[in-house]
Amino acid sequence: MLQITGLTHSYGGDGLKVLDGLDLTVPDGQLVSIVGPSGCGKSTLLRCIAGLIQPTGGRLTLDGRPINGVPDDLAVVFQDYSRSLFPWLSVRDNVALPLRRRGKSRSERRAAAEEALESVGLHDAGRKYPWQLSGGMQQRVSIARALAYRPSLLLMDEPFGSVDAQTREDLEDLVLQVHRTEKMTILLVTHDIDESVYVGDRVVVLNRSPARVHADLPVGLPSVRDQIDTRGLPEFVQLRAEVGRLVRGGARVPGAAPVGAQPAGVAEAKGAGAKPAP
Amino acid sequence: MSFRRIVFGAAGVAGAVALLEVVSRTGLVDASALPPATTVLGEAAKLAVDGKFLADVAATLQAWFGGLALAVLVAVPLGVLLGSVPLLGTAARALVELMRPIPSVALIPLAIILFADPTQMKMSLIFYACLWPILINTLYALRDVDPVAKDSLRSFGFGTPSVLWRVSLPSAAPFITTGVRIAASVALIVVVSTELLAGGINGVGIYLSSTQAGGGRTDLLLAGAVWAGVLGLLANLALLGLERVAFRWHSAKVEAIA
Numbered sequence: 347m348l349q350i351t352g353l354t355h356s357y358g359g360d361g362l363k364v365l366d367g368l369d370l371t372v373p374d375g376q377l378v379s380i381v382g383p384s385g386c387g388k389s390t391l392l393r394c395i396a397g398l399i400q401p402t403g404g405r406l407t408l409d410g411r412p413i414n415g416v417p418d419d420l421a422v423v424f425q426d427y428s429r430s431l432f433p434w435l436s437v438r439d440n441v442a443l444p445l446r447r448r449g450k451s452r453s454e455r456r457a458a459a460e461e462a463l464e465s466v467g468l469h470d471a472g473r474k475y476p477w478q479l480s481g482g483m484q485q486r487v488s489i490a491r492a493l494a495y496r497p498s499l500l501l502m503d504e505p506f507g508s509v510d511a512q513t514r515e516d517l518e519d520l521v522l523q524v525h526r527t528e529k530m531t532i533l534l535v536t537h538d539i540d541e542s543v544y545v546g547d548r549v550v551v552l553n554r555s556p557a558r559v560h561a562d563l564p565v566g567l568p569s570v571r572d573q574i575d576t577r578g579l580p581e582f583v584q585l586r587a588e589v590g591r592l593v594r595g596g597a598r599v600p601g602a603a604p605v606g607a608q609p610a611g612v613a614e615a616k617g618a619g620a621k622p623a624p
Numbered sequence: 625m626s627f628r629r630i631v632f633g634a635a636g637v638a639g640a641v642a643l644l645e646v647v648s649r650t651g652l653v654d655a656s657a658l659p660p661a662t663t664v665l666g667e668a669a670k671l672a673v674d675g676k677f678l679a680d681v682a683a684t685l686q687a688w689f690g691g692l693a694l695a696v697l698v699a700v701p702l703g704v705l706l707g708s709v710p711l712l713g714t715a716a717r718a719l720v721e722l723m724r725p726i727p728s729v730a731l732i733p734l735a736i737i738l739f740a741d742p743t744q745m746k747m748s749l750i751f752y753a754c755l756w757p758i759l760i761n762t763l764y765a766l767r768d769v770d771p772v773a774k775d776s777l778r779s780f781g782f783g784t785p786s787v788l789w790r791v792s793l794p795s796a797a798p799f800i801t802t803g804v805r806i807a808a809s810v811a812l813i814v815v816v817s818t819e820l821l822a823g824g825i826n827g828v829g830i831y832l833s834s835t836q837a838g839g840g841r842t843d844l845l846l847a848g849a850v851w852a853g854v855l856g857l858l859a860n861l862a863l864l865g866l867e868r869v870a871f872r873w874h875s876a877k878v879e880a881i882a
Contacts (some may be wrong), residue, residue, distance in 0.1 A: 396779050423781040429772035433873040434794045443790070444780035477876050495780060 347409060348372040348499065348531065354556075355390055355405035364390045365401070366556035374498070377525045377532045379542035381559070382552030383594055390534040391557070394421050395533065417499070421492035425504040427484040431476040431491075437470035438463065448495070462494035463487070464543065466520060482513030483500065485553045486520070493524060501600045502534040506541070515559050515573045522571060539590045543582060544571060551592040561592045641665070642736035648882035667847035681851065683826035687743050688815050691750025692808055699755050700800060703762025707796075708788060713763060720759065727754035728814045732822050746815055753814045763804025765796035791860040798871040805863040812856045828852050 353368040360432070364387040374379050382388050394401045395408075397416040405412040408420075421444075424430040431440050441459035450458065463472055466486040476484050485505060492500055506514040518541060525532055536542050542549045546565050553560035565585060567576055576582055644661040663730050672675045679787060706713040728749045739745040769792045777787050819829020835844040868875065 353853075354672050391777075396865070397777055398778060416779060416781045418779075418781060422776070424772055429770045430776040432773065432776075432794070433876075434789065443777075443817055444782075447781050475876070477873065517753060 347374055348533075349407045350395070350404065353391070353394060353401055353406065354393060355387075355399070355401040360468075363556040365394070365404075366558050367404070368552075368558045370550060370559055370607040372531060372533065375529050377521075377534065377545065377547045379546030380533060380535045380538065381542040381549060381589060382553065383541060383554050383593060383595070384537055386552050386555045388552060388619035389503055390535075392422070392503050392533065392535055395499075395605040396420060396501055411427045419496075419498040420457050421495045421497035421500050423485075423488050423492050423500070423505045423518060425507045427481065427488050427508070428476070430488055431484060433475060435475075436472065437468070437474050437476060437479070437487050440487060441472075441494050441555075443492060444495045454521075455536055457489075458494050462490040462581060465524075466490045480513075482517065484510045485509060485513075485517060489517075489520065489524070493528065498530055500530050500532045501549075502532065504535055504537065507537070519573065521545060524571075538555060539586055539593060540577070543567075543586050543589060544573075544576060548591055549585075551589060556594065563589065631699060632735050633776075647654070650830070656844060659846065663843050664846040664850065664862075667843050668850045671847055677831055677848075677851075680826050680831045681827050681855070682821065683824075683830075684815055684828040685855070687746035687750060687827070688808075688811050691747040691815070692744070692754050692804070692811050694747065694751045694803075695754035695758055695807060695811075696804060698751075699758035700762050703759045703800070704766055707766025708792065709761040710767075715766065720756070720763075723758040724760070729817050729821065734819060735818075740823070742827075743815045744881075745822065746818050746824075746827070749813050749818050750811045753810050757806040757810060758800070758803040760798050762796065765799035766792055766841075768800040798867060799861065801867050801871065805839055805860060805867070808863060809856055812852065812859070816852055820853070 348371070350370040351367060352580075353365050353370075354363070355365040356363045368391065380388055380391065384464055390399070393399045395406060395413065397413050408417050411417075432443070435443065438456060438459045442455040445455040447456055447579055458468070460472055463469060466489055468483060468490065471479060471487070477489065478485060485508075489505070505521075506517050509517065521532065521534065522545060526531075529622065534542075534545055536545075543565060548565055549562040549563045550559055551563070552558070552584065567579065567581060567585075641661040643656070648655050648658050648660040652701065695767045707718050731749060731752060735745045735748050737749055773795060774787050782790070795877050815827070816829040816832070819827035820833055822832070824830055828851065832845055832852075832860050835841045
């Protein structure tokens, strides 16, 4: 379980405050979408969880242990696959490299890499180099690299922001499939409202910088999702509208639960959720 | 290199040779000041089998490679250190910018005092001249390593030494090699001018000044100069070839972005 309490971060000492007392608890195995206006501190939040930056205030624990440096069972998928993959290594070696931390032999690392590539549908790309692949395939390689590492917590920082719409849908389904089969906890940061609802078990909306949790909505859609059917469901449409309103900074008190004075349609959407509407 | 480029390159060289030939033969320029190109090339061909001249080439190459290798051994680790520790880099910057513009040839008198052996003297000046392009390329390449690439490895729990070894050095390597290639051409200039100015026993520069003893043989001087140019060309081609083969990922990536 990931527990965040009062997370605050400012860049450059007492400079720009990006996060301001953010609280979030994520139980094991949940897929949480994090949305918010651009520049609201979503990436900073992920970087704090990943231990890549030391927050200026607040408390982060993973399975009860405070996060102090990069946690062991964690992997990150960055938006910019072309900068995140190493062009001097073959696709297979890119995927196999992090497994050095797992104390595996060379042949074990390669076998695990091939297996992970297979699971993202890239079984014959191992000997190629990342720059010989399309953008969508490169992002699949980053996902395979994260999967091969077998993390219990997977962080994805706008992972589909730089691919075309068709590829984006394929990759969203890949994440859903991975989540079903690997049972890992996934935090997916996105600025795409549709995506946040389509992929998430839960959507966390952050407000404008300095960010804290603006709203926290359960997604009551069936666990097996389909790009055409799911997006056509009234629950999907209504939840999407509500998240959209929240992201645009709707008339809601920061931190308040998304209940109370809301349009009838939205209340209905809540009713359709897995959790009963209060 | 494509066949087309080789053909056009050869045509350019042949054209220049023909032009020089005509200029000299027609008397537009005094033939004793600028001998016909065929005469120069004929003398250059003779030099290729002249044992004395080959000993000069060997001495020049020895100082050239020795000084360059020494510069690589010092400048690369130093550049890595200054490039990866920002505080040290900033502290060294003023010193580097002050030392770098000092021409190596200005240090010839000092090198003569310090080193009795002519090879050592030449190597020390080459070392000084080569240090800067390699150091500066290494330093900036290290500083410009993509932070996303570094974070990618860090996020899998790798520490600073691993990130340096597995991400920073590989991504800086093409720029470091370019620095070495620039340094190699600088080194050739330095070694020949040192030989010309400081004298010694063997060396292409020594040969060049010897052609001017007595009557002065411009054809021999130019034949020696042709060989000096060929040496520079070969060194550059060898290093370019290395860059193409070893850093194929780099040129391919640059082309993909362009």
